Amino acid sequence: MEIQPTMPSTKGPAELFTGDVWFDVIAAPRPEPSRMRVNMVRFAPCARTAWHTHxxxxxxHVLEGTGLVQARGGDVVVMRPGDTVYTPPGExxxxxxATDHFMSHLAMWEGTGDAEVPETEWGEHVTEEEYRGQAVART
Known part of the structure; x- marks a missing residue:
């Protein structure tokens, strides 16, 4: 067993995020065969990631607040505490x-196990038009 030292919170870089985003690394890459990564991510109102794929x-997994998520070509969907959202490989x-709430979630993903294949690919920033698209609440 190994108790990991607490790492300081990190401000999300402007190249990858719009607005104020902070994250804490909970599980970083470990020696093989483990490839698990977990971050606690906190978003200020209107803050969001750029388009990306894993x-x-x-x-x-949403911990608090109200959030939004969208797959390219899909609806903007509202996320609330307790919701778990899975995005498949390459999506x-x-x-x-959301515009009027903070939101915190756990982001969990795996590395590829291949140094030549990036685990995350980042794209362009989400436009205001995309962000403010009509959000669909789940039933």
């Missing part, structure tokens, strides 16, 4: 806070 998929998507 080679092995990603799972988000372009973004996620962030």
């Amino acid at each position: 080679a092995v998929g990603q799972t988000l 372009w998507h973004w996620h962030g806070a």
Whole structure:
């Protein structure tokens, strides 16, 4: 067993995020065969990721607040505490806070196990038009 030292919170870089985003690394890459990564991510209102995709998929679990998530070509969907969202490998998507709420989630994904294959590919920033698209609440 190994207790990991607490790492300081990191501000999300402007190249990858719009608005104020902070994350804490909970599980970083470990020696093989483990490839698990987990971050606690906190979004201020209107803050969001850029479009991105994960080679092995990603799972988000909302802890607090109200968030938004969208797969390219799909509806903007509202996320609430307790919701778990899975994006399959290669699916372009973004996620962030609603316009009037903070939102925190756990972001969980795996590395590829191949140094030549990036685990996350980042694209362009989400436009205001995309972000403010009509959100669809789930029933």
